[in-house]
Amino acid sequence: MTVLGWLTIVLFIVVLTVLAMPLGRYMAAVYAGERTFLDPLFNTPERLLHRIIRVDPHRGQDWKAYAKSLIIFSLAGWLVLYFILRTQTLWDFTGLNPMHYHSGTWDVTFNTASSFMTNTNWQYYSGETTMSYFSQMAGLTVQNFLSAGVGIVVAVALIRGIIGRTGREIGNFWFDLIRTVLWVLTPISFVVAIVLVWQGSIDNFSHYLSFNGISGLPNTIAMGPVASQEAIKELGTNGGGFFNTNSAHPFENPSGFSNFIEMLDVLIIPAALVFMYGRMTGNRRQGYAIYATMAIMFLGAASVAYIAEAHGTPAQHAAGLHTQVIANSSGGNLEGKDQRFGIASSALFDTVTTVTSCGAVNSAIESFTGIGGAVPMANLSASEVIFGGVGTGLYSILLYVLLAVFIGGLMVGRTPEYLGKKIEAKEIKLVAIGLLITPLTALFCTSLATASAAGRASISTAAGIAPQGFSETFYAYLSQANNNGSAFAGYSGYIQPTAGNIGAHGIKFADILGGFDMMFARYAPILFALAVAGALAGKRVSPPGLGTMRTDNTTFVVLLIGVIILVGALTFFPALLLGPIVQGLTPHLY
Amino acid sequence: MKRDIISSAIGIIVLTLLCGIVYPLVVEGVSQVAFPGNANGQQVHVNGKLVGSKIIGQNFGTEVIGKNGKPEMQSGAPVTNPDPRYFQTRPSATVPADNDAATTFSNLGPNSKATLAEISSNIQAYIALNGKYYPGGLTAAKIPVDAANSSASGVDPDISVANADIQAYRIAAVRNLPMSQVHDLISKYTHGRGVGFAGEPGVDVLELNLALDQATKTTS
Numbered sequence: 082m083t084v085l086g087w088l089t090i091v092l093f094i095v096v097l098t099v100l101a102m103p104l105g106r107y108m109a110a111v112y113a114g115e116r117t118f119l120d121p122l123f124n125t126p127e128r129l130l131h132r133i134i135r136v137d138p139h140r141g142q143d144w145k146a147y148a149k150s151l152i153i154f155s156l157a158g159w160l161v162l163y164f165i166l167r168t169q170t171l172w173d174f175t176g177l178n179p180m181h182y183h184s185g186t187w188d189v190t191f192n193t194a195s196s197f198m199t200n201t202n203w204q205y206y207s208g209e210t211t212m213s214y215f216s217q218m219a220g221l222t223v224q225n226f227l228s229a230g231v232g233i234v235v236a237v238a239l240i241r242g243i244i245g246r247t248g249r250e251i252g253n254f255w256f257d258l259i260r261t262v263l264w265v266l267t268p269i270s271f272v273v274a275i276v277l278v279w280q281g282s283i284d285n286f287s288h289y290l291s292f293n294g295i296s297g298l299p300n301t302i303a304m305g306p307v308a309s310q311e312a313i314k315e316l317g318t319n320g321g322g323f324f325n326t327n328s329a330h331p332f333e334n335p336s337g338f339s340n341f342i343e344m345l346d347v348l349i350i351p352a353a354l355v356f357m358y359g360r361m362t363g364n365r366r367q368g369y370a371i372y373a374t375m376a377i378m379f380l381g382a383a384s385v386a387y388i389a390e391a392h393g394t395p396a397q398h399a400a401g402l403h404t405q406v407i408a409n410s411s412g413g414n415l416e417g418k419d420q421r422f423g424i425a426s427s428a429l430f431d432t433v434t435t436v437t438s439c440g441a442v443n444s445a446i447e448s449f450t451g452i453g454g455a456v457p458m459a460n461l462s463a464s465e466v467i468f469g470g471v472g473t474g475l476y477s478i479l480l481y482v483l484l485a486v487f488i489g490g491l492m493v494g495r496t497p498e499y500l501g502k503k504i505e506a507k508e509i510k511l512v513a514i515g516l517l518i519t520p521l522t523a524l525f526c527t528s529l530a531t532a533s534a535a536g537r538a539s540i541s542t543a544a545g546i547a548p549q550g551f552s553e554t555f556y557a558y559l560s561q562a563n564n565n566g567s568a569f570a571g572y573s574g575y576i577q578p579t580a581g582n583i584g585a586h587g588i589k590f591a592d593i594l595g596g597f598d599m600m601f602a603r604y605a606p607i608l609f610a611l612a613v614a615g616a617l618a619g620k621r622v623s624p625p626g627l628g629t630m631r632t633d634n635t636t637f638v639v640l641l642i643g644v645i646i647l648v649g650a651l652t653f654f655p656a657l658l659l660g661p662i663v664q665g666l667t668p669h670l671y
Numbered sequence: 672m673k674r675d676i677i678s679s680a681i682g683i684i685v686l687t688l689l690c691g692i693v694y695p696l697v698v699e700g701v702s703q704v705a706f707p708g709n710a711n712g713q714q715v716h717v718n719g720k721l722v723g724s725k726i727i728g729q730n731f732g733t734e735v736i737g738k739n740g741k742p743e744m745q746s747g748a749p750v751t752n753p754d755p756r757y758f759q760t761r762p763s764a765t766v767p768a769d770n771d772a773a774t775t776f777s778n779l780g781p782n783s784k785a786t787l788a789e790i791s792s793n794i795q796a797y798i799a800l801n802g803k804y805y806p807g808g809l810t811a812a813k814i815p816v817d818a819a820n821s822s823a824s825g826v827d828p829d830i831s832v833a834n835a836d837i838q839a840y841r842i843a844a845v846r847n848l849p850m851s852q853v854h855d856l857i858s859k860y861t862h863g864r865g866v867g868f869a870g871e872p873g874v875d876v877l878e879l880n881l882a883l884d885q886a887t888k889t890t891s
Contacts, residue, residue: 085864150679290724300769300770313690329776417778418822420817443823543783544780549782670787
């Protein structure tokens with residue numbers, strides 16, 4: 082470990098907070114329809130879009146109507162994406178398939194379409210050997226925007242439910258979605274994309290470059306519109322890499338500075354949403370309390386990962402390597418890490434992308450130390466509430482807040498209230514089911530995949546039927562259920578003998594189980610979150626009295642952290658023991 | 672229901688045009704105008720011929736020719752030996768090594784025997800290449816981790832300065848250059864951390880090797 086390594090982690094959270102506060106203020110104005118400095122640019126396109134799509138943005142929707150629009154729109158997105166990927170060669174006329182890649186098989190495409198629609202970006206395919214530029218742009222990039230938008234609008238709708246004073250309406254899906262795309266996602270993506278190109282990311286439509294290197298060996302270098310996709314991939318907490326090695330690839334993430342920018346890009350909206358929440362409820366301290374909860378858990382996770390990775394692995398030590406920091410070398414576990422990032426920036430990056438539902442990686446999680454690899458798993462086990470995905474993080478932690486309020490109420494023996502609204506049996510049932518769906522789905526799929534030969538077929542030979550093989554499987558279904566998309570990447574669902582999809586076949590079991598894993602664990606909790614919004618929207622607000630439990634002080638932050646850890650630990654501890662913890666505690670080689 | 676279906680159908684098409692065509696085209700256009708070198712991958716040409724990208728690592732080796740006069744193959748890729756005249760990049764898990772057209776992680780776990788085997792063979796190869804030039808000889812304990820562990824991208828363009836310093840003895844001997852000149856070149860092509868703190872310094876191997884070729888040409 083080094084001073085600069087720790088400084089990176091501390092500076093990151095400071096810069097993030099400083100940037101997220103004004104963005105939260107801006108986003109509160111965006112969703113309230115108030116004036117913002119980007120109005121002159123986007124007012125006309127917004128009106129035009131409403132007219133073309135034929136929606137009345139001012140017609141309020143109750144939670145069921147809101148959910149219906151959201152589900153149907155997502156389904157339309159799924160169909161278009163599946164169509165584009167399955168007809169990849171049809172679009173050759175655009176000139177955006179210079180490598181003439183064929184279309185993917187139906188099973189892996191089913192998985193990929195479900196993956197991008199649900200903001201997961203789990204990838205059984207590898208970008209540079211399967212996808213045309215057209216598929217990357219018109220297919221995958223579009224869902225990077227829209228799945229992020231869908232996540233954010235659910236959070237906005239839930240907030241409206243919590244603060245709603247009258248009636249049942251929680252906003253209008255189309256109004257929220259289009260505002261998210263135009264006012265929030267597009268401008269930030271554009272700026273970040275240009276910064277990335279300035280740092281060295283590529284953005285072109287060229288044929289791959291083939292040449293002989295200076296020692297005479299043949300080389301091929303992949304090209305493509307990388308920066309535009311990279312920017313929204315991080316911003317929308319999607320995480321699906323343009324290239325197979327994701328943000329480790331120098332064209333996606335060229336420098337230590339671009340790495341820092343990409344980490345900010347991932348967390349900026351999830352962090353800003355919390356401040357936005359404080360503003361929309363009219364009580365900024367509520368937002369600060371949630372932010373403090375998230376930041377404390379985040380710093381804990383990042384620190385553990387950094388310490389573990391700096392320590393090195395049993396395999397390194399058995400080979401006789403020295404893993405402490407020496408002059409001019411980072412030391413530590415550098416297996417699956419690139420030199421320009423080193424230990425701290427790699428551990429921090431993968432923590433950032435696994436607390437959120439991003440799932441991009443700049444280093445191989447499978448090659449992390451046992452404890453280092455347990456950090457991403459623990460992050461996923463907390464159901465993506467430590468900042469979480471864009472939107473999903475906030476609506477999930479709000480469900481936890483309601484649960485914490487309920488438990489706190491039981492402890493002091495008063496009717497639980499949140500922001501003046503009584504939390505009653507109906508709400509708490511919805512909250513409990515909504516929170517348990519994701520863990521249950523993950524565990525169900527993991528057990529199915531470990532217990533069946535068809536599931537074990539996906540385990541990599543190097544990992545084998547050993548703790549590492551279990552970790553691969555568990556991580557795969559945990560990551561897909563949490564719509565994260567990062568992977569112990571040895572786990573495979575697509576077998577490709579040569580680039581371009583010819584002669585390739587999917588591993589059907591993994592593809593299909595994973596596809597349903599992602600869709601179920603995405604849309605069921607969304608429905609429950611919207612139902613909670615609907616249930617709360619109609620409740621009368623009672624003024625706070627002496628006995629009201631406060632939800633904006635340190636005591637509540639501690640209670641909330643306790644509840645999150647308790648639920649995560651109770652559901653996942655046995656599974657974590659079987660995989661990473663066993664590996665972290667023994668120097669034994671399998 | 673019907674309204675939602677119509678709006679969704681039109682909406683997805685319009686938004687595909689906006690986010691999937693207009694946005695990437697604008698970014699591409701601006702990048703090509705503002706940073707054409709970067710946007711096209713920082714290509715390096717020598718005598719008008721493309722020899723690589725500054726930020727993509729490559730295998731500075733030569734093919735091993737078998738007894739039948741053809742290149743020896745192993746698991747579908749030609750076997751290569753490192754060219755001792757050049758600084759070598761980090762171990763890579765791609766097939767063949769440093770193949771940017773199909774990048775992959777090694778995905779080797781922390782407690783796996785496969786990992787130990789991979790690291791041990793990397794250490795042996797490194798010692799075989801550099802051991803006889805390094806004063807006092809090399810042992811595993813003296814090898815910096817970046818030389819023994821596979822990179823993430825498989826095309827890591829950089830090596831650590833410690834790694835470069837060890838290889839410098841071989842380069843100076845093979846190329847008959849003074850050590851001080853090799854060290855000057857190493858520090859010339861070492862990039863610092865991002866804004867002074869983020870990430871790690873690294874030596875860009877392609878640029879360094881090209882500069883070496885240049886230096887050898889002028890001295891000979």
